[in-house]
Amino acid sequence: xxxxxxxxxxxxxAKAAGVSRPLVSIVMRGVPGASDSTRQHVMKxxxxxxxxxxxxxxxxxxxxxGAVGVAFEAVQPFHAALVDGVYETCESAGRELVLTxxxxxxxxxxxxxxxxxxxxxxxxxxxxxxxxxxxxxxAALVPVxxxxxxxxxxxxxxxxxxxxxxxxxxxxxxxxxxxxRICFAASPRSGGGPQRLRGYRKAMAAAALSVDxxxxxxxxxxxxDAAARLLARGQLPTAVIGFNDPxxxxxxxxxxxxxxxVPEDISITGFDDSAIAATPYRQLxxxxxxxxRMAETAALRAIARMEGQSERRRSHVLPTALTIRASxxxxxx
Amino acid sequence: xxxxxxxxxxxxxAKAAGVSRPLVSIVMRGVPGASDSTRQHVMKxxxxxxxxxxxxxxxxxxxxxGAVGVAFEAVQPFHAALVDGVYETCESAGRELVLTxxxxxxxxxxxxxxxxxxxxxxxxxxxxxxxxxxxxxxAALVPVxxxxxxxxxxxxxxxxxxxxxxxxxxxxxxxxxxxxRICFAASPRSGGGPQRLRGYRKAMAAAALSVDxxxxxxxxxxxxDAAARLLARGQLPTAVIGFNDPxxxxxxxxxxxxxxxVPEDISITGFDDSAIAATPYRQLxxxxxxxxRMAETAALRAIARMEGQSERRRSHVLPTALTIRASxxxxxx
DNA sequence: AGTGCCACCTAGAACGAGCTAGGTCACACT
DNA sequence: AGTGTGACCTAGCTCGTTCTAGGTGGCACT
Numbered sequence: 001x002x003x004x005x006x007x008x009x010x011x012x013x014a015k016a017a018g019v020s021r022p023l024v025s026i027v028m029r030g031v032p033g034a035s036d037s038t039r040q041h042v043m044k045x046x047x048x049x050x051x052x053x054x055x056x057x058x059x060x061x062x063x064x065x066g067a068v069g070v071a072f073e074a075v076q077p078f079h080a081a082l083v084d085g086v087y088e089t090c091e092s093a094g095r096e097l098v099l100t101x102x103x104x105x106x107x108x109x110x111x112x113x114x115x116x117x118x119x120x121x122x123x124x125x126x127x128x129x130x131x132x133x134x135x136x137x138x139a140a141l142v143p144v145x146x147x148x149x150x151x152x153x154x155x156x157x158x159x160x161x162x163x164x165x166x167x168x169x170x171x172x173x174x175x176x177x178x179x180x181r182i183c184f185a186a187s188p189r190s191g192g193g194p195q196r197l198r199g200y201r202k203a204m205a206a207a208a209l210s211v212d213x214x215x216x217x218x219x220x221x222x223x224x225d226a227a228a229r230l231l232a233r234g235q236l237p238t239a240v241i242g243f244n245d246p247x248x249x250x251x252x253x254x255x256x257x258x259x260x261x262v263p264e265d266i267s268i269t270g271f272d273d274s275a276i277a278a279t280p281y282r283q284l285x286x287x288x289x290x291x292x293r294m295a296e297t298a299a300l301r302a303i304a305r306m307e308g309q310s311e312r313r314r315s316h317v318l319p320t321a322l323t324i325r326a327s328x329x330x331x332x333x
Numbered sequence: 334x335x336x337x338x339x340x341x342x343x344x345x346x347a348k349a350a351g352v353s354r355p356l357v358s359i360v361m362r363g364v365p366g367a368s369d370s371t372r373q374h375v376m377k378x379x380x381x382x383x384x385x386x387x388x389x390x391x392x393x394x395x396x397x398x399g400a401v402g403v404a405f406e407a408v409q410p411f412h413a414a415l416v417d418g419v420y421e422t423c424e425s426a427g428r429e430l431v432l433t434x435x436x437x438x439x440x441x442x443x444x445x446x447x448x449x450x451x452x453x454x455x456x457x458x459x460x461x462x463x464x465x466x467x468x469x470x471x472a473a474l475v476p477v478x479x480x481x482x483x484x485x486x487x488x489x490x491x492x493x494x495x496x497x498x499x500x501x502x503x504x505x506x507x508x509x510x511x512x513x514r515i516c517f518a519a520s521p522r523s524g525g526g527p528q529r530l531r532g533y534r535k536a537m538a539a540a541a542l543s544v545d546x547x548x549x550x551x552x553x554x555x556x557x558d559a560a561a562r563l564l565a566r567g568q569l570p571t572a573v574i575g576f577n578d579p580x581x582x583x584x585x586x587x588x589x590x591x592x593x594x595v596p597e598d599i600s601i602t603g604f605d606d607s608a609i610a611a612t613p614y615r616q617l618x619x620x621x622x623x624x625x626r627m628a629e630t631a632a633l634r635a636i637a638r639m640e641g642q643s644e645r646r647r648s649h650v651l652p653t654a655l656t657i658r659a660s661x662x663x664x665x666x
Numbered sequence: 667a668g669t670g671c672c673a674c675c676t677a678g679a680a681c682g683a684g685c686t687a688g689g690t691c692a693c694a695c696t
Numbered sequence: 697a698g699t700g701t702g703a704c705c706t707a708g709c710t711c712g713t714t715c716t717a718g719g720t721g722g723c724a725c726t
Contacts, residue, residue, distance in 0.1 A: 006452060006474050009682060020706045025684060035704065050474060055450040056389035057682035060711050074416045080407035080436075088438035099432045105421035117388040119339060141339050141383065224613055250612065253586070257614040280557050281586045342712055353676045358714060368674065390712035393681050 008051045017045040028053055055096070059119070065306045067096035068299065069120030071111040071128070074101040078244075078272060078291075079126050082147055085295020086124055093303055112138060121306035124298050127191045132156075143305030147298045149191035150315065157305075159298045159316040163192035166287045166320045167199030167241070168206075170269050173285070173322060174239045175207045178330045179267065182209065183237035185216035185226045185247055193243070196271070200241065212237055216247050223250020231258055238266060238331035245270040245277045248284055252327065263329035273323045283326035290318050341384045350378040361386055388429070392452065398639045399454030400429035401632065404444040404461070407434040411605060411624075412459050415480055418628020419457055426636055445471060454639035457631050460524045465489075476638030480631045482524035483648065490638075492631045492649040496525035499620045499653045500532030500574070501539075503602050506618070506655060507572045508540045511663045512600065515542065516570035518549035518559045518580055526576070529604070533574065545570055549580050556583020564591055571599060571664035578603040578610045581617055585660065596662035606656050616659035623651050 010028075014021040019042060026033045027042040034042070059066065068090050072079040083099070090097040098118050100111040108130055115123055122143040128135065132153035138144055139155040146158040167184075174182050184200045187193045197213070204211050216226035223242055227250065230236060240255075242248025248270035252262050260266050270277050273288035297316050305311065343361075347354040352375060359366045360375040367375070392399070401423050405412040416432070423430040431451050433444040441463055448456055455476040461468065465486035471477055472488040479491040500517075507515050517533045520526045530546070537544050549559035556575055560583065563569060573588075575581025581603030585595050593599050603610050606621035630649050638644065 006449065011682080021682095022684080022707085023705060026705085029684085033704070038704085052446075052449050054393070054452055054682055055447075056393050056452065057711090058684075060387070060389050060393060060713090061682080061684045063684095063711065074413035075410070077408070077410055083407045083434055084436040084438065087434065087436050091438055099434055101416055101420065101432055103417040103420050105417065105424055113385075114388075116339065116385050119387055119389065220609060220612055228613075253612070253614045276553060279553055279583065279586070281590045344712080354712090355677085355714080356675060359675090362714085366674070371674085387712055390681090391714075393683090394712080394714040396681065396714090 006050075006052065008049045010051070010053075013042065013046045013049055013051050016049060017042050059096075064121075065308075066119050066121030067098045068302050068306070069098045069100070069112075069115030069118065069123045070126065071100050071102055071108060071115065071123065072126040074103055076127065077274070078148070081291045082126050082295045082298075085292050086299045089296045089299035090303075093299070095303060109134070116141065122302035124302050143302060143311075145298045145302045145305070147294060150195060152314075155311060157301055157311055157314055157316065159294050159301070159318070160192060160195075161287075161289045161294065161320050162317050163195035164199035164202070166271070166322075167196045168203040169320070169322050170241055170285075170287060171200060171203035171207065173324065174241075174267060174269070174328065175203075175209070177239075177267070177328060179239040180209055180331075181212065181235075181237040182239045182241065183212040183214055183230065184241045185223065185243055185251060186213050187217045187222070187243040187247070188215070190218045190243065196243065216243055216251075218244050218247060220246040220250040220253075223247035223252075224254045225250075227251045227254030227258075231255070236260075236266065239328070240266065240268055242268060242270045242284075245272045245274045245284060245286055248286070248327075249276055249282060252282060252284070263327050265332055267328040267331070269328060277323070277325070285325045285328040286323050288321045288323050290320070293318055339383075339385065341382045343384070343386075346375065346379045346382055346384050349382060350375050392429075397454075398641075399452050400431045401635050401639070402431045402433070402445075402448030402451065402453030402456045403459065404433050404435055404441060404448065404456065405459040407436055409460065410607070411481070414624045415459050415628045415631075418625050419632045422629045422632035423636075426632070428636060442467070449474065455635035457635050476635060476644075478631045478635045478638070480627060483528060485647075488644060490634055490644055490647055490649065492627050492634070492651070493525060493528075494620075494622045494627065494653050495650050496528035497532035497535070499604070499655075500529045501536040502653075502655050503574055503618075503620065504533060504536035504540065506657065507574075507600060507602070507661065508536075508542070510572075510600070510661060512572040513542055513664075514545065514568075514570040515572045515574065516545040516547055516563065517574045518556065518576055518584060519546050520550045520555070520576040520580070521548070523551045523576065529576065549576055549584075551577050551580060553579040553583035553586075556580035556585075557587045558583075560584045560587030560591075564588075569593075569599060572661070573599065573601050575601060575603045575617075578605045578607045578617060578619055581619070581660075582609055582615060585615060585617070596660050598665055600661040600664070602661060610656070610658070618658045618661040619656050621654045621656050623653070626651055 010024050011021050014024045027039050072083050100114050102108045102111050124145050126147045127149050128146045135156050136154040144156045148160050151158050186197050214226050216222045240251055242251050248268050252268045262268055270284040270286035273286040277284040277286040343357045344354050347357045360372050405416050431453055433447050435441045435444050457478050459480045460482050461479045468489050469487040477489045481493050484491050519530050547559050549555045575584050581601050585601045595601050603617040603619035606619040610617040610619040
């Protein structure tokens with residue numbers, strides 16, 4: 001026996017209210033089959049006893065299409081917004097949501113196993129780093145939707161931003177301002193990394209400019225390191241495209257500390273249009289991803305697939321918008 | 334009927350292996366009662382069918398002390414590290430962990446209700462903003478441990494850093510450098526906020542210095558706003574204590590942009606010793622919290638309480654350490 | 667040969683809820 | 697008075713698993 005006050009069961013409520021167990025079930029679910037007076041009475045008794053329905057028992061019996069399982073990386077602030085959006089969509093679709101975090105001690109494979117063991121009807125994997133083969137294996141058991149990463153795997157849908165197109169827009173913006181020495185601080189292994197690099201290459205080729213890529217990463221520290229490498233070499237570019245906002249912030253702060261003015265001497269851009277991009281001393285021009293819509297799309301696809309709808313499109317690529325702020329300006333003459 | 338491959342049950346495995354259902358259970362749980370040969374055979378058949386035990390059915394029948402429920406705020410990067418630590422401790426204690434996020438659409442009350450509905454044996458609430466009365470109400474049902482916030486509520490334990498003592502250390506460090514006009518950019522409503530303010534007041538009084546508090550917050554933007562207010566008034570302090578690292582970063586960047594040198598003209602300190610504190614252009618002196626130990630303590634207390642141990646101490650206050658970097662120096666003469 | 671014993675296995679009842687198929691009762695209609 | 701006809705309620709099976717209480721059978725010992 002447990003010491004909690006949580007061991008109140010439906011049978012206890014039924015006994016206390018002087019009715020049968022199924023009637024309590026009817027009342028709790030709010031389905032027709034009970035008079036208003038008994039309904040009120042049962043509800044009152046349940047509240048007094050502190051009765052909370054056991055979702056596990058419910059799910060076991062109901063055998064419905066189940067809950068939506070979500071795996072995300074706790075340390076990624078960008079994932080937080082997506083989790084938020086998925087919650088919202090599930091809420092309004094009346095679906096349970098089972099959350100599991102990917103951390104150092106709880107890797108993605110374990111995380112997804114736990115979702116399967118919970119009999120989730122579909123899985124939303126945010127920024128999954130799993131190999132396509134393993135994803136396909138999981139997708140054979142249950143519908144899988146990957147968010148924020150383009151994954152080519154059998155039966156797996158993915159939702160992401162138009163990373164390639166976004167970088168084309170950024171380059172075009174800089175070219176339009178008159179820049180020609182435009183450097184990209186890339187992060188090839190991050191979600192969207194390869195696509196952004198491709199977009200950069202494509203747009204640079206279209207403008208007949210020579211490519212300049214420096215390997216960075218997705219953190220502020222990575223941006224700072226990339227800045228150090230840029231400063232170490234002879235000639236600086238007139239514009240640097242940060243892989244994302246933290247990276248751009250690291251670039252900007254480091255270059256400023258080296259005595260350069262942003263944007264007068266050098267322009268900087270970010271990606272994500274997060275809170276740090278808008279701070280007064282940064283004013284980063286940045287690519288805005290429609291995270292709300294990404295989350296919604298992923299959740300809706302997961303729910304649809306769970307309800308039996310088959311895969312229609314493998315990919316859902318959402319448009320982005322460029323938020324222009326004061327970190328970009330024409331190059332010095 | 335579901336379309337997934339997940340509808341393989343123990344009975345299916347039993348039939349396919351030509352044994353009884355309970356025997357499969359014995360094998361899957363690894364308890365004595367089956368010969369090695371049948372054990373291997375059953376395991377093989379289970380793997381072939383892709384059988385995954387249903388944790389909900391297990392939990393239903395087992396009626397053990399249950400899982401540890403964790404509620405956290407997705408947007409707080411600081412919470413991520415704690416979630417990570419709780420996972421680790423639960424893992425090595427062999428406990429299931431049920432995670433639920435607190436977001437805009439899924440408030441803390443809902444989050445905790447879902448943990449209760451999942452029959453968690455104990456709840457770890459990270460940075461709970463719930464009123465003491467409600468926490469006590471929940472704690473009457475199931476043990477509750479609050480992390481990173483000092484909460485006085487019946488039967489609720491909390492684990493947090495020594496916020497008060499930390500601020501005493503910070504002030505003493507600055508006083509030791511020769512500062513006398515020391516300002517605190519506070520965040521009274523954040524976790525630890527009141528304690529840090531108290532520590533600041535106490536240390537300032539002990540050094541016979543006059544108190545100077547400016548209301549800020551826990552974000553970079555809040556720090557930037559506070560800096561603007563400091564600059565607007567006549568005389569600047571020679572040192573500013575940021576409520577946490579983002580706040581300190583906002584202060585530092587804004588003051589630098591106004592032409593001040595850090596630390597030559599003004600010293601800045603942070604709190605949390607997070608990744609942003611260590612970036613080369615910040616080099617923030619900051620208070621290091623032992624997040625790993627906080628998480629471990631919280632998880633262990635939750636598990637102990639769940640197993641029937643009663644509340645021993647209401648509070649678990651962990652020591653902190655001051656990481657001294659280049660953002661603090663003697664004041665200008 | 668009978669008995670005990672152990673190692674291995676199985677039948678069937680839980681767990682807490684949902685659902686199907688009925689049962690009871692008051693009331694109105696023929 | 698007999699008979700529908702609802703509205704309201706209940707008995708009992710079911711979900712996938714664990715657990716209790718019992719079978720088997722083989723081997724060693726009396």
